[in-house]
Amino acid sequence: xxxxxxxxxxxxxxxxxxxxxxxxxxxxxxxxxxxxxxxxxxxxxxxxxxxxxxxxxxxxxxxxxxxxxxxxxxxxxxxxxxxxxxxxxxxxxxxxxxxxxxxxxxxxxxxxxxxxxxxxxxxxxxxxxxxxxxxxxxxxxxxxxxxxxxxxxxxxxxxxxxxxxxxxxxxxxxxxxxxxxxxxxxxxxxxxxxxxxxxxxxxxxxxxxxxxxxxxxxxxxxxxxxxxxxxxxxxxxxxxxxxxxxxxxxxxxxxxxxxxxxxxxxx
Amino acid sequence: xxxxxxxxxxxxxxxxxxxxxxxxxxxxxxxxxxxxxxxxxxxxxxxxxxxxxxxxxxxxxxxxxxxxxxxxxxxxxxxxxxxxxxxxxxxxxxxxxxxxxxxxxxxxxxxxxxxxxxxxxxxxxxxxxxxxxxxxxxxxxxxxxxxxxxxxxxxxxxxxxxxxxxxxxxxxxxxxxxxxxxxxxxxxxxxxxxxxxxxxxxxxxxxxxxxxxxxxxxxxxxxxxxxxxxxxxxxxxxxxxxxxxxxxxxxxxxxxxxxxxxxxxxxxxxxxxxxxxxxxxxxxxxxxxxxxxxxxxxxxxxxx
Numbered sequence: 124x125x126x127x128x129x130x131x132x133x134x135x136x137x138x139x140x141x142x143x144x145x146x147x148x149x150x151x152x153x154x155x156x157x158x159x160x161x162x163x164x165x166x167x168x169x170x171x172x173x174x175x176x177x178x179x180x181x182x183x184x185x186x187x188x189x190x191x192x193x194x195x196x197x198x199x200x201x202x203x204x205x206x207x208x209x210x211x212x213x214x215x216x217x218x219x220x221x222x223x224x225x226x227x228x229x230x231x232x233x234x235x236x237x238x239x240x241x242x243x244x245x246x247x248x249x250x251x252x253x254x255x256x257x258x259x260x261x262x263x264x265x266x267x268x269x270x271x272x273x274x275x276x277x278x279x280x281x282x283x284x285x286x287x288x289x290x291x292x293x294x295x296x297x298x299x300x301x302x303x304x305x306x307x308x309x310x311x312x313x314x315x316x317x318x319x320x321x322x323x324x325x326x327x328x329x330x331x332x333x334x335x336x337x338x339x340x341x342x343x344x345x346x347x348x349x350x351x352x353x354x355x356x357x358x359x360x361x362x363x364x365x366x367x368x369x370x371x372x373x374x375x376x377x378x379x380x381x382x383x384x385x386x387x388x389x390x
Numbered sequence: 391x392x393x394x395x396x397x398x399x400x401x402x403x404x405x406x407x408x409x410x411x412x413x414x415x416x417x418x419x420x421x422x423x424x425x426x427x428x429x430x431x432x433x434x435x436x437x438x439x440x441x442x443x444x445x446x447x448x449x450x451x452x453x454x455x456x457x458x459x460x461x462x463x464x465x466x467x468x469x470x471x472x473x474x475x476x477x478x479x480x481x482x483x484x485x486x487x488x489x490x491x492x493x494x495x496x497x498x499x500x501x502x503x504x505x506x507x508x509x510x511x512x513x514x515x516x517x518x519x520x521x522x523x524x525x526x527x528x529x530x531x532x533x534x535x536x537x538x539x540x541x542x543x544x545x546x547x548x549x550x551x552x553x554x555x556x557x558x559x560x561x562x563x564x565x566x567x568x569x570x571x572x573x574x575x576x577x578x579x580x581x582x583x584x585x586x587x588x589x590x591x592x593x594x595x596x597x598x599x600x601x602x603x604x605x606x607x608x609x610x611x612x613x614x615x616x617x618x619x620x621x622x623x624x625x626x627x628x629x630x631x632x633x634x635x636x637x638x639x640x641x642x643x644x645x646x647x648x649x650x651x652x653x654x655x656x657x658x659x660x661x662x663x664x665x666x667x668x669x670x671x672x673x674x675x676x677x678x679x680x681x682x683x684x685x686x687x688x689x690x691x692x693x694x
Contacts, residue, residue, distance in 0.1 A: 130608070134508040141501050141504070142521075144576065148540055208428070212428045226682075233629060234637070235637020236634075236637045238671050239442075242443050243442050245449055245664065249445055296413025298413050329640060343534050346535070367532070370530035
């Protein structure tokens with residue numbers, strides 16, 4: 124099937140339109156970050172760097188950022204371990220319930236976030252667990268497992284088990300084979316799964332609000348609160364722009380380690 | 391893979407250590423190995439997630455102390471369900487949420503098909519790579535940042551207001567429910583584009599040639615061959631657009647006045663009326679489980 128010149132032109136136009144839609148809010152944000160006025164009217168009257176200084180000196184932002192980084196690091200570590208274990212079991216063994224596992228691992232991310240949030244919160248409060256950074260991490264790890272699992276499983280399906288068998292035949296014990304053969308094969312899948320899990324955790328707000336309790340704030344929680352206080356908006360603009368710029372890093376890393384970039388954020 | 395070559399010398403041919411003995415002992419017991427692999431992930435999922443869902447379910451059937459607002463465990467009651475069924479506000483919100491979720495899904499599918507088709511079948515390989523990155527960057531940009539940016543675009547004296555002023559029109563402000571539809575469609579669009587793009591890319595060229603050889607015109611080939619083959623990918627993308635809309639309470643709160651299912655659950659969650667929140671949660675859970683089961687039958691899981 125060949126596309127006529129007209130069809131191609133229309134497709135090009137539609138693509139440009141969708142891209143314009145996708146980037147409109149990002150461009151608007153970049154402009155407002157330098158807006159000198161506290162009032163967010165269009166167009167900004169004059170520009171300044173003052174809000175960048177204020178943002179970097181705000182102790183609440185620093186504390187929220189630290190919490191977010193801690194939560195994302197620990198949740199990603201837990202997800203890497205659990206996701207790899209589950210994917211090894213599903214790819215290398217045949218057992219009853221093998222297909223069910225994929226379905227249940229997908230649930231925390233396929234069910235609406237508000238459900239995971241209220242279910243976890245209700246459970247924590249029922250058993251008297253204090254809400255805080257620890258409970259945030261448990262929630263994040265639960266939905267991060269599936270992204271590591273899917274990435275590693277897809278890789279393991281392409282790695283033939285014969286390499287592991289060969290290693291065993293050459294006299295390597297199970298641990299050595301795992302370390303030298305299996306890990307080497309799934310290395311980049313672990314990196315892209317880990318990146319994805321980290322990004323997901325760092326950005327999460329819907330479940331986080333439920334599991335955070337009163338005293339703990341992550342960066343998205345700080346933004347959510349600050350958005351609703353007109354006084355803080357100039358600083359929010361700056362934090363928002365910095366976050367958008369930072370989000371280029373995982374996309375770049377993912378495109379470096381895998382030729383198939385689209386696979387990087389697919390579940 | 392750049393692992394150093396594995397030679398017999400490098401393979402711990404040194405002392406027959408305890409670790410090595412443990413390794414071979416384990417090697418002979420595949421069932422034990424399997425259990426060791428599964429124990430932690432399945433245990434975590436069962437306790438932290440399925441266990442939590444079960445406790446949520448129990449709470450839906452428990453009574454609430456009308457004075458303190460606390461749930462009274464094992465004091466069985468159907469009051470929450472009666473409230474939901476008798477007060478029309480809860481059906482209105484449910485219908486509204488599901489309608490917006492359907493509209494968002496359709497909007498995203500319509501926007502995703504042309505760009506995904508262009509990426510997969512018209513663009514040069516270099517252009518394709520750039521476009522994938524161009525779709526991924528807004529996807530990775532922080533969720534709240536994107537919602538916030540729409541807020542400043544839509545609000546009074548914002549970009550939309552200024553753009554409409556020459557025509558004597560006014561922007562929507564921050565109360566219209568259409569804002570939720572617009573912003574949620576924006577937020578989840580990349581989640582639709584990526585699987586649909588992969589779906590278009592998977593269609594072998596020979597199938598399209600065969601269709602043309604058999605006399606089908608381009609439009610017929612697109613309708614009868616391409617669309618059915620890409621349909622599972624559309625369903626895969628729709629899992630995200632639909633479920634993410636169904637469970638969102640922050641976007642509706644920030645850009646409109648219209649409450650969603652998620653707002654009811656959130657507003658009632660603390661010590662306000664937990665049984666009601668829990669009972670109302672069963673609705674999106676039921677919808678999503680049914681959706682996932684249908685999606686699996688349509689072959690969408692292979693396209694995730």
